[in-house]
Amino acid sequence: MHVLLWRFLCKVKEVLNSGFVGGHWQLDARGYSIQAGYHWLQGPHPLVQWYKDVWDSWNIPKHSLVGWMISYHGLQNRDKLFHLQISDSSSCVNCAQAIETHEHLFGSCVYSLQIIAGIEHWLGMSLAGSNLNCTQMQKKVVRLALMATWYFIWNQRNECRLSLTLAAPKRVIMEIQSIVKARILQKLQNFMPNRDREWLLSLSIPI
Known part of the structure; x- marks a missing residue:
């Protein structure tokens, strides 16, 4: 459990750091990188019948x-x-x-x-x-x-x-x-x- 949590936190840090340059969040075609990182962390959420x-x-x-x-x-x-x-x-x-x-x-x-x-x-x-x-x-x-x-x-x-x-x-x-x-x-x-x-x-x- 601790190993999985450590890997998750490292991946979060990697995603967030990739969008933070010079004290500002970089923009991409979809908007702020932090927003893209947030959606990545959430993962796909296909709607199911129920x-x-x-x-x-x-x-x-x-x-x-x-x-x-x-x-x-x-x-x-x-x-x-x-x-x-x-x-x-x-x-x-x-x-x-x-x-x-x-x-x-x-x-x-x-x-x-x-x-x-x-x-x-x-x-x-x-x-x-x-x-x-x-x-x-x-x-x-x-x-x-x-x-x-x-x-x-x-x-x-x-x-x-x-x-x-x-x-x-x-x-x-x-x-x-x-x-x-x-x-x-x-x-x-x-x-x-x-x-x-x-x-x-x-x-x-x-x-």
């Missing part, structure tokens, strides 16, 4: 972080921990009916499916992104709800692993609804189309 779902401006940052980890299969689920010989079991903490992979925990776990179904019923829309007739605001709410749902499923999994108790799906659904409503009210502008206003009122969100 990018907007995860990093929408309405999403709660800590929910987006978990969503990003899920999208990259970066969470330390039991399947990973079992293969690393850290866990003595690979079964799902929430349902104990299958191996705890990302696909299972957020797609086919019976506990997770109850929560997802409850949120979809509340919204009157799918969390899977197949809502073709949504307004832009409705898409933002669905993304917000999706990230919140994933976050709470993962949070319940962690709490169950530590305390061996699992909250009822109905209670988790109510928690998700509450935090989604609060975030919507925080983000709302003074004006919105009647279609969006009527939809939010149907979700018991006072406008």
